[in-house]
Amino acid sequence: MQTANQPAFGVRRIVITGILAAVAILLGATRLGFLPVPNPSGNATIMHVPAIIAGIIAGPISGLIVGGIFGLYSFLTSVTPFFKDPLVAILPRLFIGVTAYYSYRSLRGINRNTGYTLAAIIAALVAVLLYISFTNIPGAADASLVYPPPNPDPAVTSRSLINLQGTAAVRAYQAIAVIIGLIGIAVVVVLIRFVQQDKIEMLAVSTAAIVGTLTNTILVVGMLIVRGWFPAAVIIPAVLPQAFAEIVIAVIVTAAVVAGWQQLDSDRGGSSV
């Protein structure tokens, strides 16, 4: 119930934010928040899921606060050395709920046509990316589908924007382009399936879960590299299986919880968050 002299951050939002922060702390304090994964850290976490859910059901400020409390908690109590660095523990966590909220908001309102248009745009971008990376590699002077020999003339290579020298770099660049292309195609297929079945809400929630999880993973790993805790060549491959597992788990858990919440919310009636 919003009255005139009440700020935008009303009672309902305060309480829901607080309770979700409590869930985040609980998941962190017990072993419940960790699931085993085959990678060096051995754990995928769902501790960031309350922040994503807060972003979806109560808005960006709630998401920010839940993420902040979760970060503060892991900073104060963690025994993992690098989480004793506030720039690793707290700062990245602030953004989980915020990015989740905006991806949810931007997708939940779309209709069929917008969905198909979006799929078409992504497909076109994938095609352009693949075309560029196999025909006109910046730095590899010759445009051809056949694997091009690197141009020995330094004047040609140094003129390009991205200076890829030698065959290994070109091959790596093409491999990355193919991976991005495959991910893009998968995104298009999933997007069309969801839109065809009119599961836009589901699509928005899943996307929010993926974006929130990626925000957490990318920013934390980025901070670990920037702060010199781990070299990039070691941590990025080490964290990949965990990142994948976390995305899958976060999507399933978030979708289940948000569906339950919407059920609860429609039963309740009255004011909404």
Added chain:
Amino acid sequence: MQNFELLRNVTIGQYIPIDSPIHRLDPRTKILAATFLIVGISFNSAVIANVIFLLAVLAIALISRVPLKYVMRGFILGLPILILIFVMQLFFQGWVEPSGRVYFEWGFIRVTRYSIQLMVISLIRVVAFIFLTSLITMTSTTTELTHGMERLLEPFRRIGLPSHELALVMMIALRFVPTLAEEMERIMKAQASRGADLGTRRMWRPDKAAKNILPLIVPLFMNAFRRAEDLVLAMEARCYVSGEGRTKYVELHNSVVDYAVIAATFAFMLLMMFYPWPSLHSVLAGYGFDWL
């Protein structure tokens, strides 16, 4: 088999109720001083400065009369990961330029002045942060900290920061952790008695792992939402209005000592950050040790 006792594990720091000059400080002072020290340590990459910071933190720990073995427990638990990190920093960060003198090189492993410096600073930082964070939670209760944070953020209300609401959120969070833990225990026992498979964890199938925990996680969230609903109803029935015009049950009072401590830590931080610290190897070279 599963460990059903969750409550035992849920501690947010460990308050040690003894009387010491640190305990008597206002929570605002402690938060500010700790923040200054954390900022100072975070953004300092000189070995000598970090050593001085560490000594200062140790001195604070001694003044607070907190038993050091409590503090060290956190350090020892994290030691295996710490060693792993140090080995990696030592061997693999040697390729970061400027690397300084190269001491050892074999294949892709390279030990340089930079990598050793990074390792030493990381170690000092970790120890200092473990001490600082334990000291905060050991010398002040969570309630004190929340009140302190609320008062500290109050000036930012003018630019739209909901400081009172933020404190209330933290209060609710802390209040509900034990309740939800109890709830969770009940859910786990209920699901286990129905034959839910909570013990086995599948490593290679994250989707299966997620589905395994759904019978625990979804009821946990639903319970939390229902409790939230009850609390909202209770607060709205009592016409709760946050912010302006509310009086407080706990009033904080700053003494002269508090202001002095804040000023001293702030000055200390500035001094440590802006003093042009010489590098350790150049200082040692001045005394004739030029092997570093």
